[in-house]
Amino acid sequence: MTYPVTVPVDDTIDETLDSAVATSQPGLMRSAWGLWRTRIGVALVVLLVGIAIVGPWVAPYGASEFVGTANMRDVPGTWLGTDYFGQDVWSRFLHGGRSILFLATVSTLIGFLFGSAIGLIAAYNRGRIDDVLMRFMDVILAFPQLLLALVALTTVGPKPWLIISIVGFTTIPRIARITRGAAVPVVERDFVAAAEALGESRFRIITRELLPNVIGPLLVEANLRLTYAIGIIAGLGFLGFATERNAADWGLMVQENRVALSVQPWGTVLPAIAIALLTVGTGLISDGLSRTVAGIDRGRPDS
Amino acid sequence: MSEQTVALTIKDLRLDVAQTGHDIVDEITLNIERGKVLGLVGESGSGKTTVGLAVLGHARKGVAISAGSITIEGSNVLALDRKRLRQARGRLVSYVPQDPGTALNPALRIGGQVLEVLETHGFGADAAERQARVTEVFEEVKLPSAASFLRRYPHQLSGGQQQRVGLAMAFAARPAVIVLDEPTTGLDVTTQAHVLETIRNLAQQHGVAALYVTHDLAVVATLADEVAVMYAGRIVELAATADVFAKPAHPYTRYLVAAAPEMGSDRQLVGLGGRAPSPGQRPKGCAFAVRCELATDECRAEFPAVTNVNPNGSHEVRCFHAFGVPERTVPRATASITSSGTDDAALALRNVTASYTGVAVVHDVSFDIARGECVALVGESGSGKSTLSRSIGGLHREWQGEISLDGESLARSSRDRPVQQRLAIQYVFQNPYSSLHPRRPIAESIGRPLAIAGVDKREIRREVDRMLERVSLSASYGSHFPDQLSGGERQRVAIARALVSKPKVLICDEVTSALDVLVQAATIELLVDLQNELGLAMLFVTHNLPLVRSIAQRVAVMSDGAIVELGTAEDTLSNPQQDYTQRLLIDTPRIPDFESGQPA
Numbered sequence: 096m097t098y099p100v101t102v103p104v105d106d107t108i109d110e111t112l113d114s115a116v117a118t119s120q121p122g123l124m125r126s127a128w129g130l131w132r133t134r135i136g137v138a139l140v141v142l143l144v145g146i147a148i149v150g151p152w153v154a155p156y157g158a159s160e161f162v163g164t165a166n167m168r169d170v171p172g173t174w175l176g177t178d179y180f181g182q183d184v185w186s187r188f189l190h191g192g193r194s195i196l197f198l199a200t201v202s203t204l205i206g207f208l209f210g211s212a213i214g215l216i217a218a219y220n221r222g223r224i225d226d227v228l229m230r231f232m233d234v235i236l237a238f239p240q241l242l243l244a245l246v247a248l249t250t251v252g253p254k255p256w257l258i259i260s261i262v263g264f265t266t267i268p269r270i271a272r273i274t275r276g277a278a279v280p281v282v283e284r285d286f287v288a289a290a291e292a293l294g295e296s297r298f299r300i301i302t303r304e305l306l307p308n309v310i311g312p313l314l315v316e317a318n319l320r321l322t323y324a325i326g327i328i329a330g331l332g333f334l335g336f337a338t339e340r341n342a343a344d345w346g347l348m349v350q351e352n353r354v355a356l357s358v359q360p361w362g363t364v365l366p367a368i369a370i371a372l373l374t375v376g377t378g379l380i381s382d383g384l385s386r387t388v389a390g391i392d393r394g395r396p397d398s
Numbered sequence: 399m400s401e402q403t404v405a406l407t408i409k410d411l412r413l414d415v416a417q418t419g420h421d422i423v424d425e426i427t428l429n430i431e432r433g434k435v436l437g438l439v440g441e442s443g444s445g446k447t448t449v450g451l452a453v454l455g456h457a458r459k460g461v462a463i464s465a466g467s468i469t470i471e472g473s474n475v476l477a478l479d480r481k482r483l484r485q486a487r488g489r490l491v492s493y494v495p496q497d498p499g500t501a502l503n504p505a506l507r508i509g510g511q512v513l514e515v516l517e518t519h520g521f522g523a524d525a526a527e528r529q530a531r532v533t534e535v536f537e538e539v540k541l542p543s544a545a546s547f548l549r550r551y552p553h554q555l556s557g558g559q560q561q562r563v564g565l566a567m568a569f570a571a572r573p574a575v576i577v578l579d580e581p582t583t584g585l586d587v588t589t590q591a592h593v594l595e596t597i598r599n600l601a602q603q604h605g606v607a608a609l610y611v612t613h614d615l616a617v618v619a620t621l622a623d624e625v626a627v628m629y630a631g632r633i634v635e636l637a638a639t640a641d642v643f644a645k646p647a648h649p650y651t652r653y654l655v656a657a658a659p660e661m662g663s664d665r666q667l668v669g670l671g672g673r674a675p676s677p678g679q680r681p682k683g684c685a686f687a688v689r690c691e692l693a694t695d696e697c698r699a700e701f702p703a704v705t706n707v708n709p710n711g712s713h714e715v716r717c718f719h720a721f722g723v724p725e726r727t728v729p730r731a732t733a734s735i736t737s738s739g740t741d742d743a744a745l746a747l748r749n750v751t752a753s754y755t756g757v758a759v760v761h762d763v764s765f766d767i768a769r770g771e772c773v774a775l776v777g778e779s780g781s782g783k784s785t786l787s788r789s790i791g792g793l794h795r796e797w798q799g800e801i802s803l804d805g806e807s808l809a810r811s812s813r814d815r816p817v818q819q820r821l822a823i824q825y826v827f828q829n830p831y832s833s834l835h836p837r838r839p840i841a842e843s844i845g846r847p848l849a850i851a852g853v854d855k856r857e858i859r860r861e862v863d864r865m866l867e868r869v870s871l872s873a874s875y876g877s878h879f880p881d882q883l884s885g886g887e888r889q890r891v892a893i894a895r896a897l898v899s900k901p902k903v904l905i906c907d908e909v910t911s912a913l914d915v916l917v918q919a920a921t922i923e924l925l926v927d928l929q930n931e932l933g934l935a936m937l938f939v940t941h942n943l944p945l946v947r948s949i950a951q952r953v954a955v956m957s958d959g960a961i962v963e964l965g966t967a968e969d970t971l972s973n974p975q976q977d978y979t980q981r982l983l984i985d986t987p988r989i990p991d992f993e994s995g996q997p998a
């Protein structure tokens with residue numbers, strides 16, 4: 096997936112109309128908010144993050160509290176019945192969002208921080224540093240994310256820090272590639288040379304000259320990576336590697352209750368819908384951002 | 399002008415922004431006879447390209463052709479349906495774009511691309527005839543027509559050859575009208591001169607009417623039979639080339655002619671502040687009124703009708719004051735500073751050799767720039783002038799030899815130089831669209847050199863405001879972002895940034911090449927003023943020879959990485975000693991002296 100990062104040039108064919116369009120532009124976030132897809136995405140994400148955070152406090156029962164016979168839809172005192180173990184489906188659903196969101200967010204953040212740093216350093220220094228860093232990124236890219244996670248988790252056991260490290264680690268090269276790609280044309284531009292002529296430090300050039308000019312595509316990519324991280328962690332949960340046995344987790348819930356899908360669908364359907372909506376939400380946000388970035392980098396807001 | 403000889407007639411053409419209905423161009427009326435070239439001149443944003451494309455029945459996305467007619471050989475291009483329009487393009491009217499490097503398909507052989515035009519239009523009776531025409535048209539545009547050459551790909555050709563292939567495609571099907579959109583931009587002067595000659599000959603020999611869109615007055619003066627000057631979407635003056643240059647009748651044209659650098663004359667470049675209003679912001683009356691010193695209430699109330707100021711011919715002007723426009727040209731003040739000896743050198747280069755990834759591109763260059771002196775470094779692209787100036791600025795590290803500032807030897811890279819040295823040599827870049835941080839307010843960009851020098855915040859703000867005023871931008875501009883500024887304003891910001899730290903040496907790398915001619919003149923005026931005021935040693939890198947005498951006392955001519963000639967600007971340009979300089983001067987288009995020997 097590539098994002099158009101074009102350097103605004105004095106285009107004589109475009110000249111006349113461009114001057115007819117408003118010259119000042121609102122910021123990235125505000126422009127993106129003008130798109131319906133972004134608003135729907137944000138609404139979905141806010142809803143599900145809200146459920147995950149507030150859920151445990153409003154849940155009528157504990158996460159592993161027995162409330163009746165297993166796999167029943169009509170259990171007095173429960174809303175959606177019981178799961179395969181006789182626990183309240185609704186309560187487990189409310190408890191089950193925190194871990195997946197926490198793991199996905201933290202691992203994406205780690206990938207984002209290291210990935211953007213590596214991408215910027217590679218783009219700015221070029222030459223040997225670029226080669227060494229990016230070839231190393233390619234090596235990491237060669238491992239399938241899910242397989243690497245499975246190998247590590249089956250060896251060490253389902254530890255949250257391990258999931259974060261593996262998913263974060265495998266996210267780094269993906270973000271580094273995008274960052275480097277976006278930063279290379281920026282490095283070529285004269286304001287970077289102007290900063291060099293003044294003798295600005297490398298750190299300052301990378302953080303103050305380059306970073307603000309690649310933040311658009313970077314945000315898009317980070318959002319996309321968050322979507323994938325949610326998918327992978329949900330997948331690991333489904334396979335039983337994300338958390339301790341019988342912990343409340345959306346991914347694990349799907350796996351636990353899928354046998355009883357015809358008798359008691361809620362135990363499977365509810366967390367599945369939640370994961371789907373969450374990824375659709377983050378996906379819509381990154382789509383909205385990428386459209387806006389493309390528009391802004393062409394020098395006019397997307398209309 | 400008889401009906402039979404007119405090949406292209408544009409009448410009352412108007413194009414709008416489709417969404418808002420604001421006019422981009424309006425009331426465009428002109429005729430071109432067979433075999434004649436009409437130069438359509440204007441600043442960027444004046445709508446000249448829009449008119450050029452409209453002749454092909456094309457309007458850019460979001461733009462609508464809302465009124466008028468364009469008649470070529472009896473058929474109205476604007477009334478044709480899609481299919482007929484497609485047939486007309488290439489056959490009836492063809493187009494030569496600005497950049498041949500991107501206009502040719504890189505994956506197709508050049509002979510095939512020209513042949514494609516002929517096949518599309520069913521030219522000739524059979525394949526053999528079409529193939530013969532391809533060979534013929536390659537000869538017409540002065541390209542080799544051997545089969546081996548036709549089998550080349552665009553990337554195997556030089557820029558000039560690529561543009562000739564563009565011409566061959568345009569002329570292949572023998573159209574009646576050809577639209578050329580700045581086809582020589584980006585070409586070296588020598589190549590440009592040859593391409594222009596080819597265009598003129600082709601138009602004359604085959605009776606093709608050419609609409610030549612450009613911002614370059616010198617090119618128009620040498621090539622065109624007639625000139626139409628556009629301002630803010632309207633033609634403000636239309637006359638024979640000699641009349642436009644000798645007796646410009648519209649105030650805007652006068653400013654344009656006064657702003658055009660001229661190699662032979664002693665007049666000073668005169669710039670003009672402000673900018674042309676964009677579509678949607680144009681006033682009811684004359685759009686030039688706000689910048690015009692002759693403007694009266696009448697001008698502001700309505701747009702003047704066409705006046706013919708030439709009793710013996712046609713010289714159309716849209717100005718109420720067409721008969722009372724004062725001369726705009728000002729003789730140049732004699733240079734206050736003459737080049738001095740090496741003892742007062744602010745910047746000294748000794749045996750500088752620079753290479754690019756191991757290949758030497760600058761060979762053994764030595765010269766000095768004195769305090770208060772401006773040396774122009776001229777040469778064609780690839781001559782190594784940019785590499786040399788970047789080496790002085792510490793932006794290019796691969797160089798040997800000695801560069802010294804006030805007698806102190808400079809380190810190769812700007813990072814290895816002490817702060818004082820870094821601030822003492824400042825650089826203004828070619829492209830103001832890329833030399834300013836797009837997401838940083840300009841006051842912050844200008845103040846950065848002072849912040850590095852450790853000046854305190856309040857002092858920085860005061861200095862930045864002072865600098866903004868000095869480059870004729872008000873202090874309120876400080877909070878603006880670069881995208882809110884025009885090209886000329888951005889270049890002023892870049893100059894302010896370069897001068898805020900009170901440098902000793904200023905390097906200007908093609909600083910006006912991205913600017914319109916009026917803005918260029920204003921920028922040159924500003925640079926000359928500032929240089930005299932601050933006693934700067936200035937290196938003015940340019941490929942624009944006519945500009946040299948307006949700014950520099952001495953000129954260094956660079957070719958293939960070596961300085962082939964170094965002398966005072968006056969001597970070198972009027973009496974060049976080296977073959978290379980002579981050839982460069984001959985090929986540079988200039989505005990001929992229309993005043994002598996031209997009757998009214």
